[in-house]
Amino acid sequence: MASRVVRGGHALTEYLNAAKAAEPLYGDIQKHVLEAALRPSGRRQDVLHPSEMVKPDWCHLAAFHRLRLEVEPAEKRRTTFTRENIFQEGHETHTKWQRWLTEMGRLAGDWHCAVCDGYFWHDTTPAHCHECGAPSRCLTYAEVPLNAHPLRIGGTADGYSPQDAALIEIKTLGLGSLRYERPEYLERYTVPTDVGPVPDLTRLWRDFRRPLPSAVRQTQLYMYLASHFEDLPVDRTIFLYDFKSTQETKSFVVTYDESFSGPLIEAAAAIVDCVATDIAPRCNINSGSGCPSCLEFEEQK
Numbered sequence: 294m295a296s297r298v299v300r301g302g303h304a305l306t307e308y309l310n311a312a313k314a315a316e317p318l319y320g321d322i323q324k325h326v327l328e329a330a331l332r333p334s335g336r337r338q339d340v341l342h343p344s345e346m347v348k349p350d351w352c353h354l355a356a357f358h359r360l361r362l363e364v365e366p367a368e369k370r371r372t373t374f375t376r377e378n379i380f381q382e383g384h385e386t387h388t389k390w391q392r393w394l395t396e397m398g399r400l401a402g403d404w405h406c407a408v409c410d411g412y413f414w415h416d417t418t419p420a421h422c423h424e425c426g427a428p429s430r431c432l433t434y435a436e437v438p439l440n441a442h443p444l445r446i447g448g449t450a451d452g453y454s455p456q457d458a459a460l461i462e463i464k465t466l467g468l469g470s471l472r473y474e475r476p477e478y479l480e481r482y483t484v485p486t487d488v489g490p491v492p493d494l495t496r497l498w499r500d501f502r503r504p505l506p507s508a509v510r511q512t513q514l515y516m517y518l519a520s521h522f523e524d525l526p527v528d529r530t531i532f533l534y535d536f537k538s539t540q541e542t543k544s545f546v547v548t549y550d551e552s553f554s555g556p557l558i559e560a561a562a563a564i565v566d567c568v569a570t571d572i573a574p575r576c577n578i579n580s581g582s583g584c585p586s587c588l589e590f591e592e593q594k
């Protein structure tokens with residue numbers, strides 16, 4: 294008698310998925326990661342984050358509410374294990390490139406000491422902690438804080454190389470991240486095959502010639518903050534891209550163009566004024582009935 298399982302195809306896939314889900318350790322890891330993701334992140338909620346400001350659906354009214362109430366965005370509650378895995382992979386990739394740059398002495402920024410828990414700025418790889426003298430093995434790179442206090446903007450760049458007058462952004466490109474950030478790009482490289490539509494990874498990577506638009510907008514804002522508020526001389530950002538599917542890499546340069554950030558800086562100034570006077574701005578995404586981001590706050594009232 295032919296078993297349902299050995300027939301293959303969809304039934305086999307279903308069986309394998311069920312078997313995976315039934316493995317208690319695998320399930321426990323997923324629960325562990327999701328539980329950690331749902332705990333408060335410790336991310337500052339009293340500032341505007343550049344990563345949110347550059348999104349096409351950044352709502353000024355939601356930002357106003359968040360600055361007043363200092364609560365985390367609800368999208369955090371809708372996370373999945375795959376999404377958390379993508380984030381984690383991104384962190385690991387940052388660490389790798391930052392380690393190489395540290396070994397080369399080409400990385401400036403904040404450094405954190407595991408012994409005294411202090412932070413200090415250093416323009417190259419420090420030999421010891423400036424606060425307590427602990428040796429360099431106790432130090433980890435804590436990236437480049439970019440703050441505009443009057444505008445209540447707070448961000449962090451992945452790196453800064455004084456020798457290159459450049460900020461550094463480290464990015465992972467994978468099918469998972471493209472699915473979230475650039476579905477239309479992935480779609481363009483999806484080709485029909487005998488087993489259904491499949492992305493043509495060779496062509497996709499070959500044609501990848503510039504950073505994703507959201508990454509460009511974000512780094513332009515970072516360069517604005519670096520130049521105007523942090524006194525860091527930068528005229529470019531060097532992007533380092535790691536392609537998850539093949540481990541191939543690419544770099545791109547984005548030169549500083551102040552005009553990119555003008556509208557975002559004006560919007561931040563207007564939101565800060567609204568908070569100071571306690572007068573809510575209008576939703577800029579849907580001025581009639583509001584957008585999902587600001588309606589979430591209306592529902593809480």
Ligand SMILES: [Zn+2]
Nearest residue numbers: 406409422425
């Ligand atoms: Zn120390």
Ligand SMILES: [Zn+2]
Nearest residue numbers: 352576584587
């Ligand atoms: Zn809105």
